Amino acid sequence: MNGPFALPNPLIQAATLGDLRPLDLHLARWLGECAGDPTPGRLLAAALASHRVGEGDVCLELSTLAGRAPFPEVPDLVAPELAAWRSELVGWAAVGRPESIVAGGEPAPLVLDGADRLYLGRYWHYERRVAEAIGARAEGWAAGVDRGLLAASLAR
Secondary structure (H helix, E strand, O other): OOOOOOOOHHHHHHHHOOOOOHHHHHHHHHHHHHHOOOOHHHHHHHHHHHHHHHOOOOEEEHHHOOOOOOOOOOOOOOOOOHHHHHHHHHOOOOEEOHHHHHOOOOOOOEEEEOOOEEEEHHHHHHHHHHHHHHHHHHHHHHHOOOHHHHHHHHHO
């Protein structure tokens, strides 16, 4: 790349219209600069993952937007088809895989979990810790329960 890194115009237009926050654009730009190989699909995924957190979700489900324009006001901003989008993300240095991270691999700014859930790395870790804590509590609770008494109570 020569000169300063520039985001694709449709992403900028989405922010100008208020569909994306400036923070979403800054994250996409930063990842594009730091991780390299900033394809439009990768930058869109990064911006949308950040956007979903701003909307109160912990991840972006790629399948909900694959092959579509996420913002009707910006028809030139179209997400790749799911298989192509996923393949594009798996090959990007900014995206980690859960199995690698759990095995002691480097943390990543983005985490692709399963076939289509893209997380900001921090939120993937949060969700994982919550799930582990719930699982630990559930195991502890079940160990002290009189299952016969519980079954009889439920039958009543």
